[in-house]
Amino acid sequence: MVGRIPVVDVHPLVQNGTRPAKATVGEAQPVRATVFREGHDRLGAEVVLVAPDGTRGAPVRMREIAKGLDRYEAWVAPSGVGDWGFEIQAFGDVLATWQHTAEMKIPAGVDVDLTFAEGLLLLDRLEDAHGPAPHATALRQALTDTARPLEARLAVITSPETTALFEALPLRDLLTVEGPFPLAVDRTRALTGAWYEFFPRSEGATVDPDSGRVVSGTFRTAQHSLQRVVEMNFDVLYLPPVHPIGEVGRKGANNTLDPSSDDVGSPWAIGSRHGGHDAIHPDLGTLADFDAFVAEANRLGLEVAMDFALQAAPDHPWVDAHPEFFTTRADGTIAYAENPPKKYQDIYPINFDNDPAGIYAEAERILRFWMDRGVRIFRVDNPHTKPTDFWEWLLARIRKTDPDVVFLSEAFTRPARMHGLGAAGFHQSYTYFTWRTEKTEIEEYLREVSNESDHTMRPAFWPNTPDILHAFLQYGGPAAFRIRATLAALGSPTWGMYAGYELCEHVAVRPGSEEYLDSEKFQIRVRDWDAALAEGRTIAPDIARLNALRREIPALQTLRGLRIHWSDDDHVLVFTKGAGAATVIVVLNLDPHGGRSTTVHLDWRALGLDEHFPVREHLTGEDWWWGEHNWVSLDPGHQVAHVLTIRSA
Known part of the structure; x- marks a missing residue:
């Protein structure tokens, strides 16, 4: 039922309050509601934050933001991680009502003495409820000193000091409380961070001078690249899958179907005779090498984000041990992944309906395996192709024990799915930013992600990924790369770029395509970073300055x-x-x-x-x-x- 003073159209609510809205420690965010009452008496409204232990914070007064529409707003900021809530408390503001009455009646000479007397009674109530207040003495003198001119006495009643006193120490008659409404409060990295993506197999890769074959980089050689990432002032280093790569159905360079013996395959084709999602590709080293890499990154101030891709190569151990994890077609073969016209013969998607209990348990096991090795951030591959209720279950399980773990959704999909994944528990999401290049569409999108969907989905702006080389970058030269990096870094509190962006790599596999030529998804890329810097062929200094500004200027770390x-x-x-x-x-x-x-x-x-x-x-x-x-x-x-x-x- 509606309260004595109705409070409706509350924001932020996700799915009518059945899911928590997003918040971050120390991040101010607006709480809005429509609040109204009968007649002409004044009302007040306040927001009260409710901590995970049930403790209620100090009320924050709401202000009317649309005169005549009864729309109120207050900005509040939770102080810690956890499952918070907020209440909206509406009340009849008898002090403000009396103040308004005095403004109307005293100049008109109507009920003057009665109005002063009523004010005294209210002032007594205020001091009984809250104790002595500094301005209350001056107000009491104005109400009782009949020798002073009415104009002078009224000036005290209507002064900013009196208004501030009444707002700070209100009398809450007819109190109506709505809520608490849920807020999921996360650590700062869930909102703010600069991400850099590289393939460890390319970092430190060399060409054998005798055979001409490319020799893979390892976690040990990739450690030397960490300093380059730090010098560009990035916060998070994101690694594509580092697991064994399938040998059956392996793709060749530029996604061809006839690989040579030298082709290394796509890291997203996970699993082989060397192991599955809990193993390291042997070319990259050992689990000990991975641990050393993460430790060194952490020492340098970088968090390591790991790819979590729930799919398997045809020779993944799951195929023999858990064939029920997959879809078997009428001819007895297992269905490979397709996104027409794209075909992924090297990848088997998971069927979540055959053995949900087994798949759910295995997914949680994998995450906790890597969490135990120091990984606290996961970039999730194509989560929109998996059931939303699965993600809600899995992310809630992780949050219950490890609320500091952050999940980035790689969901380039329809808005309802993107927002649905945010509601299910994903902390951040890739966005349509990559395809917003004209001024009007950029303006519209900035408004949307910062003021309309901010309670459901935190955006991460990426100007490029291993999958996406937009035409703006293909034909705009180095200036295009500077423009898009500047917009991403300053427009969103989280942004990221894939290695090679600083070298302005811009050649597509064919005209009209957004795929890179010689895509690093299918082959090792040998780059000479030092030579590029010495020859001025890199915009790395520009990137470093942008990221430095993000750290120097607090407003750039905010979304709203x-x-x-x-x-x-x-x-x-x-x-x-x-x-x-x-x-x-x-x-x-x-x-x-x-x-x-x-x-x-x-x-x-x-x-x-x-x-x-x-x-x-x-x-x-x-x-x-x-x-x-x-x-x-x-x-x-x-x-x-x-x-x-x-x-x-």
Whole structure:
């Protein structure tokens, strides 16, 4: 039933409150509701956070954000990891009602003495409930000092100090409590992080001078690449599958069906005579080598993320030990994976309906195996091709014992599925960012992920992956790579890139394709990182600066509160994060082929800024004065963006 003072249309709720909304330790987020009552008396509304142990925090007053529509909002921030909740408490605000009555009646000479008397009674109630308050003495004098002019007495009643007193120490008549509504509060890495992806077999790979054969890198050689990742200021190193690769149905270079004996196969074709999901590919080393790699990464300040791909090669040990895990066709063969027109003859998908108990238990066993080896982040391959209720079960099991473990969903799929996986427990998700390249669609998408779906799905912006080389990068030159990296790194608190991006690798396997030529999914890539840096063939310094800015500027570590502003040029994007002195302003030229000069217009009032304010440009170190209208000129061959923060005058 509706409460005495109705509270409806509560946000954030996921699936009508049956699933928890997403929150992060220390991350401020809005709580909104429509609150109304009968008649003309005033009401108040507050948000109260409920900690996992049931402790209720101090109330946070809600403000009306749409005059006349009874829509209220407050921003709150949980202080620890766990299963939190929030309540909305609505009440008849008798103090605000009396204050409004006094404003109306006293100047009109109506019930003046009675109004003062009623105020005294309310002030007595306030002090009985809350004890002496500093401004209460001045207010009591105004209510009782008949020698003072009415105007002076009314001025005290309507003063900001009185209003602040009434809001800080309200009298909550007709209290209505809605909730608690669930919040799943995660550690900061679930919201914020810069990811770098590399294939260990390519790191330290060499070409044998005698045979011309490529010699695989190992976990020991890949350790030397960790410093390169650290120097670019990344937080997370993501490894594609590092397990044995199937030999049956193996693909050749560029996804061909006729591999040679030298072809190494796709890491996502997991399992062979050497083991399955709990084994290391012998070319990469041993489990001890893996442990040493993770330990060294951690020592350098990197977290290691591991790929969790629930599928199997035709010679995975599961095929013989658990044929019920797969789909058997009418001719007795096991069905391989297909996504027409793509065919994956080297991969058997899992059938979750044949033996769900067995599959569920095996999936949990695998995760815990790697968790015990220090892995606390998993990138999950194609989770949208598995049942959502499976993920809800599995992620809840892990969260119950290890709430610090983070799962990134690689779900390039329809919005309902992406959001459904977020509701099921995934902490982050890949997004449509890769395919948003025009100004208007970028603006719309930034608004969506930061203000509309933020309670359900945390976005991770990736300008490239081993599967995706967008045409914007194929034909835009190094400027295109700088533009997309800047937008990803500054537009989302989590972003990532796949190795080779800093070298601006841009050649597709064929015109119109988003697949890389000589894709690293099917072969080892030998790169000379040091030579590229020495010869100026890398944008690694630009990447390092972007990631450094993400650490230096707190607003860039947030998702919510992003605001789009206007520019007069269809290729110049303007957005801000934060407000007041914590505001960061990003101006980005989206055109990799030409310079853009235009005026950008900032809604300084909405940002809580003065009409004119001093700024620091972080990419050049220059200091300027900005205001509502500002002239900018950005040449992509020199500088693709401005990143501005507010400085003290």
